Amino acid sequence: MAEVILEKVCKIYDGNVKAVDNVNLEIKDREFMVLVGPSGCGKSTTLRMIAGLEEISEGTVKIGERIVNDVPPKNRDIAMVFQNYALYPHMTVYDNMAFGLKLRKFKRSEIQQRVNEAAKLLGLTDYLQRLPKALSGGQRQRVALGRAIVRKPDVFLFDEPLSNLDAKMRVQMRAEISKLHSQLETTMIYVTHDQIEAMTMGDRICVMKDGIVQQVDTPLNIYDNPANMFVAGFIGTPPMNFFRGKLKVNGKGLTFAGKTFTLPIRTPEHREKLLPYKGRDVVFGIRPEDIDSERAKSTPEAPRISAKVEVVEPMGSETFVYLDTESETFTAKIDPHKPVKVGTEVSLPLDLKKAHIFTADDEKTVL
Amino acid sequence: MARRVKNRFTETCKHLFLWAIYICTFLPLYLMLVISLKDNQQFARNPWYPEAPFHWENFAVGWAHIGDKIFNTTFIAFTTTILAIAIAIIGAFFFARYKMPGSKFLFFIFVVLMMYPGVANMVPTFKLITSLHLYNSHLALIITGIASAQAFTIYVLRSFIEDIPQDLFDAVEIDGGSVMHQIWHMVIPMSMPIIGTLAILRIIEVWNNFVAPLLYLRDSKLQVIAVALLHLEGEYTKNWGELMAGYTIASIPLIIMFLFCMRLFVRGLSSGAVKG
Numbered sequence: 001m002a003e004v005i006l007e008k009v010c011k012i013y014d015g016n017v018k019a020v021d022n023v024n025l026e027i028k029d030r031e032f033m034v035l036v037g038p039s040g041c042g043k044s045t046t047l048r049m050i051a052g053l054e055e056i057s058e059g060t061v062k063i064g065e066r067i068v069n070d071v072p073p074k075n076r077d078i079a080m081v082f083q084n085y086a087l088y089p090h091m092t093v094y095d096n097m098a099f100g101l102k103l104r105k106f107k108r109s110e111i112q113q114r115v116n117e118a119a120k121l122l123g124l125t126d127y128l129q130r131l132p133k134a135l136s137g138g139q140r141q142r143v144a145l146g147r148a149i150v151r152k153p154d155v156f157l158f159d160e161p162l163s164n165l166d167a168k169m170r171v172q173m174r175a176e177i178s179k180l181h182s183q184l185e186t187t188m189i190y191v192t193h194d195q196i197e198a199m200t201m202g203d204r205i206c207v208m209k210d211g212i213v214q215q216v217d218t219p220l221n222i223y224d225n226p227a228n229m230f231v232a233g234f235i236g237t238p239p240m241n242f243f244r245g246k247l248k249v250n251g252k253g254l255t256f257a258g259k260t261f262t263l264p265i266r267t268p269e270h271r272e273k274l275l276p277y278k279g280r281d282v283v284f285g286i287r288p289e290d291i292d293s294e295r296a297k298s299t300p301e302a303p304r305i306s307a308k309v310e311v312v313e314p315m316g317s318e319t320f321v322y323l324d325t326e327s328e329t330f331t332a333k334i335d336p337h338k339p340v341k342v343g344t345e346v347s348l349p350l351d352l353k354k355a356h357i358f359t360a361d362d363e364k365t366v367l
Numbered sequence: 368m369a370r371r372v373k374n375r376f377t378e379t380c381k382h383l384f385l386w387a388i389y390i391c392t393f394l395p396l397y398l399m400l401v402i403s404l405k406d407n408q409q410f411a412r413n414p415w416y417p418e419a420p421f422h423w424e425n426f427a428v429g430w431a432h433i434g435d436k437i438f439n440t441t442f443i444a445f446t447t448t449i450l451a452i453a454i455a456i457i458g459a460f461f462f463a464r465y466k467m468p469g470s471k472f473l474f475f476i477f478v479v480l481m482m483y484p485g486v487a488n489m490v491p492t493f494k495l496i497t498s499l500h501l502y503n504s505h506l507a508l509i510i511t512g513i514a515s516a517q518a519f520t521i522y523v524l525r526s527f528i529e530d531i532p533q534d535l536f537d538a539v540e541i542d543g544g545s546v547m548h549q550i551w552h553m554v555i556p557m558s559m560p561i562i563g564t565l566a567i568l569r570i571i572e573v574w575n576n577f578v579a580p581l582l583y584l585r586d587s588k589l590q591v592i593a594v595a596l597l598h599l600e601g602e603y604t605k606n607w608g609e610l611m612a613g614y615t616i617a618s619i620p621l622i623i624m625f626l627f628c629m630r631l632f633v634r635g636l637s638s639g640a641v642k643g
Contacts, residue, residue, distance in 0.1 A: 053537050074543035086534035090556040099552070100542035147542075 002154035002187040009059035021211040034202030042211035079148035083160040087132040094128040114150040138169040158190040229363035241330035243284040260325040281360035291332040296351035403611035429613035433595040440591040444573040447512035459524035480518040507583040
């Protein structure tokens with residue numbers, strides 16, 4: 001059993017700086033958990049506390065049944081893959097992978113077997129006698145993976161391992177790590193600032209900001225039901241569009257009154273949820289792909305938003321259009337074959353089924 | 368055309384300047400070799416150029432004076448160097464990796480000690496050596512040599528160790544290594560160029576050390592090359608050929624060592640770790 005449980009974990013630096021604030025997180029056995037957030041959000045610090053490389057200021061960390069707060073890293077049965085690979089430059093690939101086992105006084109035959117197995121799994125058999133400087137970035141990262149795999153740990157920790165790779169290599173390594181997870185069936189905790197990595201790799205994602213956990217859920221749930229504006233804006237490319245306005249009650253019932261458009265709230269369940277917030281400043285959020293989507297176009301009563309086209313980015317499979325309403329800018333993801341010219345005025349329908357309403361003051365999701 | 372002429376002139380001046388430096392550097396060596404094969408009359412007549420007959424017997428006399436001192440000097444130089452660097456690495460590791468109250472001040476003391484002239488320490492160190500009953504033993508030279516090497520060696524190694532990425536230390540820790548494993552398996556191999564440079568500098572310094580052996584060693588059997596060379600100079604006369612032959616013999620081990628370690632030395636210097 002290798003579940004990892006963090007209870008009220010805090011990291012406080014000198015000068016009362018709270019890098020990690022009261023984190024409660026339960027990572028199940030064999031789960032692939034991704035910690036994602038912007039730089040400085042505390043995700044790496046949290047990972048390092050799990051690894052034992054940072055002291056825990058408050059709270060407890062459990063790996064399996066053990067509280068490991070005072071257990072040194074070498075006794076936590078964890079292996080770590082670093083952003084900068086952290087390969088020993090004077091050792092060959094074989095020696096890099098075998099180093100941890102040699103320190104633990106494994107038999108030579110056992111070391112050889114484990115290293116060869118891991119090398120075969122990662123396609124490194126032909127490179128075992130090379131030094132790290134003779135390897136490409138992707139190969140070095142695989143050696144770092146191999147060094148972790150040979151240890152057969154209870155938990156794998158990844159600290160932004162793909163950040164130093166080019167885009168193509170990143171896509172390839174993402175798939176390899178996901179494949180490894182299926183093959184090894186071990187708990188993996190993965191830190192990244194890239195929300196695409198988070199969405200594609202994690203069984204669950206933990207979104208962090210300023211040392212605080214914002215939301216923990218499956219990628220799809222986080223995408224469809226963000227807990228607050230930060231999560232909504234952080235997850236998804238291009239990010240969600242936000243329109244500030246007020247919830248008003250008039251002759252037509254409850255409406256969202258934005259700066260350049262109004263939205264009547266027609267659904268009874270939505271009206272019930274939003275009525276307590278009438279008269280308050282709120283934020284209307286809608287993803288780019290829900291503007292001018294097929295469903296929006298096929299809904300006659302769908303509200304429309306008019307704006308001027310500022311930039312058109314054809315991506316091949318879709319086109320990103322950046323629009324300006326003179327008071328707000330937003331992005332739409334439209335059909336790549338739809339003709340759109342820069343400088344023209346367009347009117348686009350909105351699919352309200354996937355839209356959200358957030359409170360303006362504490363930015364929490366209401367709808 | 369004018370630009371090509373100007374470039375040629377500039378290049379010529381540069382080459383002349385370099386040649387001047389080469390000549391100044393190698394002239395003493397050249398003269399030492401030339402004079403080592405002369406007697407006093409040949410030297411008085413013409414110290415600059417080789418002249419037959421060549422007096423190879425000068426080398427026999429030189430060897431008789433310093434031959435047995437080579438072992439002493441080699442033993443003291445290498446023992447001092449190895450132990451000095453081994454101890455300094457641990458100190459440098461501490462200063463590079465650990466921040467505790469007073470560590471900055473302690474390091475500042477080390478920097479100040481680097482500027483402190485060793486000769487000013489002579490009397491108190493001599494008293495210490497005699498009270499420890501180490502007078503007239505190689506241990507006196509080794510211990511004082513190790514102690515005097517610490518400040519500079521720690522200063523240089525510390526900045527080198529600070530440049531090693533934190534991730535590597537973390538990786539050793541995760542792999543199950545202790546602090547000594549970090550030093551032995553990672554810091555030392557990665558610091559080889561600078562360790563080699565410091566070792567060479569230290570060996571040369573101990574090899575050429577004159578004052579300390581003169582001070583602490585009484586028996587001529589224990590003496591080192593630098594002091595033994597002194598006895599080649601007579602009270603009233605100086606046999607230049609024998610003297611230069613002695614110097615040549617004394618230089619050979621260092622030249623051989625430097626030739627073997629030149630690449631390491633240059634790599635260490637160019638790694639930016641040795642400043643000034």
